[in-house]
Structures are given as structure tokens and as C-alpha cells.
Amino acid sequence: MLVRTLESLGRGTRTRGYRYIDRIRYVGAILRSALHYPATTRPLGLRVILNQIRFTAVQALPFLSTIALVIGVTVIVQAVAQRMFGLSDILGRILVTVVVRELGPLLTAIIVIGRSGTAIAAELATDGVLGETEAMESMGVDPLQYLVAPRVIGGAISVALLTIYFDTITLVGGSLFAWMLGEVSLNEYFSSLRLALQPSDLWITLIKGGLFGAGIATLCSYEGLIGGKKPTDIPQCVTRGVVASILFVFLVSTIFSLVLYA
Amino acid sequence: MSAAIRLEGVVPPPPCGDWPGPLDLEITEGVFCVICTPAALTGPLLRLCAGLLEPTQGRVHVLGVEPARLDRREAQQFRRNLGVALQPGGLISNLTIRMNVIVPLLYSGAADLDTASRRADETLAAAGLASWANFRPADVPPDVRREAVVARAIARDPELLLLEDPVASLRTSQAAWLIDLCRQKARTALIALPEPNGLLAQFADMSASWDEQGLQVTSHEVGIV
Structure with missing residues (x-):
């Protein structure tokens, strides 16, 4: 019994290990494909990138704005409530730490996983089921060049920009709401924020967002491409893509915090 | 004339139906x-030739190379010399x-x-599809989709x-037109069908059937190994 359990544990670990190695190889293959992008196809590739940005960033704006506003109101009202304990001078620092550095990138990434990561995994898995991916390969078209590389680039640009947008709406929108409730003076709020915000926060947010976007598109496209053999595989590909992306986003976020702020 | 396709004792990986046994076949350049074959074998046969499947036994030579032994980039380069229409x-x-039609031309670096x-x-236009050119596949009838795949x-x-049952669901006149176009555009072709088709046989330089009794050449102008 114990031996069987250990065997099964070992097998599971080995399978997962191979899968992680395969994902790393896949990242290498995407980079190679992107570097060998044929010059004749650049206008077409650009169109796919713009479409991905439209779908991932532009169409997500209403939903993202609502979430950002709700989070902004919640965080700012909570932060302002701490004034009674004499924390008004660190209000800006709390907001920059919580919203700009952590919550903004994380929530944006999770929204993008829910909207676009699932769509990428489902679309590529469906392509596999319908024989579109195989047809491309049979004609000498590299699916990584045509399907994946533009989505990874589009995803990275989208999440980087959406993160900045999310942070802005959260800080500005939330403060206006708190001001309307008479909880905070705008002057006090923005001067506290100005003191706390560093130029490096913008760069770190952009890099983090870009990395999240590229990671989500890579992991979801990987699951879609390798998994789509029959229709019942499609939901499983989507689930695996979402789980892997969420894990990736939290791991990267933790590593960023440890390296930059610990 | 050298062989465009040479299969030597080929068995594909499972699952691919009841493969009757190791297959030996040679098609010379310039032969249509x-x-x-049984319905389940048309796809695997053509996929072996395109290097999309690796044989578990035997060797496949196509246009002077063994497609299954090529790396990713070489395989892409090799397939740019092929015209493949599989099911689906x-x-x-x-x-x-x-x-x-444009995307494969662009990505192959041909134009x-x-x-x-x-x-x-x-x-x-030559395939009679000009009026359907700006429609998406889901918006056109099945026979137009079939013709578009061949185009x-x-x-x-x-x-x-390498064509898998290219005229299924096409009217005879449409099918004749399309196959004639294929003959004009490509010197060598391997067309796999799940059942005999008299029209295609008329256009062929070589017809064969392959089942449990083995490979039988019903008309031929080139040698079968």
C-alpha cells in the first residue's frame, strides 16, 4: 500500500516536472519563432496584435473601471478611517503600497485571466479540434508565429497599460468618492499621494503588468495548443490555463515583493 | 524520373484504424x-507523407527527405513545397x-x-470561388468550403x-473542374479516397486500392515496389 502510494506520488511528480520543463521549452520556442518572424507577414502580425489589444484591453475597460472604482472606494475609505489613529500622514504610502504595487497589478491580471486567458485557451483548443492548427502546420505555417507570438505581445502590452489605468481609476475615482462623502480633503489626499509615489513605481508596475500579460498569454496558449484533440478537451484546457496563470501571477508578484521591497 | 514519394514497409502509430500491414508504395515525380483505402486510413497515409505523423515502422521518403526526421524548422521548410488538404x-x-489563401502564401515567405x-x-477565380472570397468559412456551404481547402x-x-477525399460532396461538373485545376497547378499528386471514384480515376496516371488483401494497382504507368 505504502509502496503503491509512493509510486503514484513519484509518477505524479515526474509528470508535473515534465510539464514544467515542457512549458519552459515552449517559452524558448515562442522566442525563437518571434525572432524568425518573416518580414512579409509583419503587417498581418501587427493586425493580430492590435486585435488582441482591442479584445484584452479596450473591451475590458468598462468592467475593469467598475472593479477599480469599487476597490478604490473600499481601500480609500478604510485608509481614511485610520486617521483617528493618527495615520493621516502615511495615507499616501498605504495607498501606493497596497494599490499601486500589489493590488492593481494582481487584480488586473486576474481580470485578464478571466476574460482573455480563458478566451485564448478556448480559441486555440477549438482550433486544434477543428484541425486548423494541423492545417497550418501542414502548409508550413508556424502556429507559434501566427497564433501565439502576437497574442503574447498583445497580452503584455494590454496588461501593462491596463494596470496603469486600474491604478489611476482606483486612486482618483476612489478619492473623489471619499471626498463626496466628506471623508477626505482632496488637497490633503493628493499631496500625501505625491509624496509617496516614486517614478520607480511606474516602471515597476509597467514591467510587472507586461510580465503578467506575457505569462498569461503564454500559459493559456500552451494549454490550448497542446490540449485540443476532441471537444471535451476544451473546458479542461481552459481550466488548466486559468490555474497555471493564477499560480504564475501570484508567484511572480511574491518574487517582485521579495526582491524589491523586502 | 526520381520518386516523389517512397514508402518502405510503413506502419503508422496507433490509433489509425486497421492498418492492413506494412505498406510499400512508390510514386514517381510527375504522376497523378x-x-x-479504408476510410480510417486516408488521413494517416497523407499525414505520414506530410511528416505530421512519424511511422512506428518503416521509412517514408518524400521529395528526397524523410519528413519525420526533420526538426521543427526544417519540417516547416519542407512543407512549404507541399499543397495539403486534409479532413477536416x-x-x-x-x-x-x-x-x-493569403496567410499560407505570406507565412511561407513565398510572396x-x-x-x-x-x-x-x-x-x-480559377476555382470558381471569387464570389465567396470575402465570406468566412462558417458562412459558406460545405461544398464551397471543400473547394476553398483545395484552392x-x-x-x-x-x-x-496531398489531398484527402477532395471532391466529397461536390457535383460531378464541379469536381471535374477542380481536379483539372489541380492537374494544371501541381505536377505530382497523391489523392487518398475512402471509396473508388470513377471521375478521379479518369484524371489519374495511376490508381491503386489498398485493403486487407494488400496494395492492388488497378491501372498504372509507374512501378509499385
């Missing part, structure tokens, strides 16, 4: 060959029929956007055509 057709669903567009328009395969004048 129609082979009739695999037209990219979010592109129009016209873009479905820039203008040249690829011109060639796609010419091919679609995409022949658009870059391939050295070798």
Missing part, C-alpha cells in the same frame, strides 16, 4: 496518383476565404502581401499535392 479542412474560422493577394484572387492547397503551385 489516386489511392483508395482546417480553414481558419476567423478569416475570410480569401485571407485563408509579399500584394503578390499573395493577387495570387489568391487568381486561384479563387488554398494549390495556390502556391506546390511540388506535391
